[in-house]
Amino acid sequence: VKVSFWGVRGSTPVSGAEFVRYGGSTSCVSVARDGDELPRLVLDAGTGLRNLARQLGSEPFRGTIALSHMHWDHTQGLPFFRPADHDAATVDLRLPVDPDGDLDAEQVLSGVMQPPFFPIGPRDLGGTWTFGDVECGRAWSVDGLSVVAHDVPHKGGRAVGYRVTDGTSTMAYVPDHRPTAFGGGDDGFGAYHPAAIALAADADVLVHGAPFLAAELELADRYGHTTLPYAVGLAERAGVRQLVVTHHSPARSDDQLDEIAERAAASSSVAVVFAREEMTVSTRPS
Ligand SMILES: [Zn+2]
Ligand SMILES: [Zn+2]
Numbered sequence: 001v002k003v004s005f006w007g008v009r010g011s012t013p014v015s016g017a018e019f020v021r022y023g024g025s026t027s028c029v030s031v032a033r034d035g036d037e038l039p040r041l042v043l044d045a046g047t048g049l050r051n052l053a054r055q056l057g058s059e060p061f062r063g064t065i066a067l068s069h070m071h072w073d074h075t076q077g078l079p080f081f082r083p084a085d086h087d088a089a090t091v092d093l094r095l096p097v098d099p100d101g102d103l104d105a106e107q108v109l110s111g112v113m114q115p116p117f118f119p120i121g122p123r124d125l126g127g128t129w130t131f132g133d134v135e136c137g138r139a140w141s142v143d144g145l146s147v148v149a150h151d152v153p154h155k156g157g158r159a160v161g162y163r164v165t166d167g168t169s170t171m172a173y174v175p176d177h178r179p180t181a182f183g184g185g186d187d188g189f190g191a192y193h194p195a196a197i198a199l200a201a202d203a204d205v206l207v208h209g210a211p212f213l214a215a216e217l218e219l220a221d222r223y224g225h226t227t228l229p230y231a232v233g234l235a236e237r238a239g240v241r242q243l244v245v246t247h248h249s250p251a252r253s254d255d256q257l258d259e260i261a262e263r264a265a266a267s268s269s270v271a272v273v274f275a276r277e278e279m280t281v282s283t284r285p286s
Contacts, residue, residue, distance in 0.1 A: 001145070001166050002282045003205055003244075004030045004039065006055075007048015008275040010175075010211045010247035011073050011223075018253035023277025025051060026073035027175050027247060029207060033144050033166045034284040040143035043162055043173045044068055049077030051278060060088035060127065064142045066134065066149070067095040068175055069159035073247075075112055079120060089127025092142075096151070096158040097133040106131040134160050150195040152177040155224020161199045169283035172199045172240075175209040175247045178224045189214070189230040192237055200238035204283040207275070208234065209247030213260070228264060235270045243268070246275040 007013075007025035014024040026046030030039035040063030042052065061083035067074055078084075084091045097105050109122050109131060122129065139148040146167070149160040154176045161174035179190025200206045210231040212220040220227050226234075228245065235243035245264070248257055261274035273281075 001164060001169050001171050001204070002032045002034050002036070002280060002284075003171050003207065004032075004052075004280045005048075005244075005246065005275045005277060006030065006051040007044075007046045007077070008246045008248055008277055009046075009048075009073070009250060010209060010225075012250050013047045013073075014250045018255070021254040021276065022248060022257050022274065023048075024250075025277055026076065027068075028052060028077060029173060029246075031145060031164050031171060031173075034282055036143075040064065041066070041145055041147065041164065044074045044175065045078040045081065046073050046075070047077045047080075048277065049081045053080070053082050056083040059083060060086040060090075062088075062090045064092045064094065064147075066147065066162060067093070068161065068173070069096055069154060070108060070112060070157055071176065072112070074175070075109075078109075079113060079118065079125065084127060084129075085125045087126050091127060091129045093129060093131050094134045095131070096149075096160045098158050104131070105133050136160065150199050152195050152199070153180050153193060153224075154178055161196065163199045163203070169204045170202070171205040171207065171283070172203040173207045174199055175207070176225065177209065178220065178226055179230060187229060187233045189217075189227055189233065192230075192234050196234055197238050200234060200240050202239045204241045205244060205281055206235050206238070206240040206242070207244045207246055210245050211247050211249040211252075228260070232264060232268045232270065232272060235272075236268065240270055242271040242273065242281070244273055244275050244281060248274070
């Protein structure tokens with residue numbers, strides 16, 4: 001599979017000279033089969049979605065956009081994704097719906113896309129859109145890719161992670177996730193959650209959020225995230241080939257990320273890289 005990163009910042013977009021190398025746009029990743037030109041599967045719709053729009057040019061988007069959850073940094077690019085706001089677009093939008101609530105997927109999305117918060121609603125977008133819940137544990141197919149989701153613990157509403165395979169290689173995407181309890185577990189950063197292990201098991205690429213460091217456990221707890229050592233430990237435990245750390249803190253400059261990435265790579269038994277906007281990772285042997 002080929003994984004392209006269009007937004008790698010967590011929580012809120014940032015701009016300025018100190019963020020240009022990693023990029024300031026929020027969560028958005030596309031997945032395609034190696035050799036495919038146009039991605040048909042997009043995971044999360046943060047402001048990075050506009051960078052993918054630039055790549056697609058005047059081509060309408062025909063495919064699936066699957067959201068991990070509904071926080072701002074994973075949804076705000078949606079109404080600005082011109083290739084999907086296009087007469088010839090066909091979009092299957094999947095998002096996790098609270099099973100105990102009484103809203104359907106379209107109504108959940110309308111919660112963040114309606115006046116007075118936003119001028120237009122989901123049905124005002126061009127093209128043909130369908131809105132659906134993310135059913136966990138059962139694989140579905142998107143243009144030759146098999147996708148399965150699992151619920152993961154985060155904070156503030158339901159969140160899922162995705163596992164995508166083309167039959168020969170596999171990627172997992174778990175941007176926002178926290179251990180069920182901080183402290184304890186094998187490494188003291190919280191026990192590795194079975195759903196996170198299932199998503200990441202033997203994956204060629206694990207894309208995992210880690211906006212906080214070991215010393216910032218309290219902040220991680222407050223916002224429902226893991227720390228960097230947890231993400232590394234999860235990758236090692238799950239037999240992952242390469243960990244791509246994403247969802248960088250908006251407070252972290254390029255130089256700081258360089259330093260953190262270098263330290264993480266040097267101290268881990270798994271290959272670790274920090275995601276940058278417009279980077280592509282391919283599992284095809286070179
Ligand atoms: Zn987030
Ligand atoms: Zn979140």
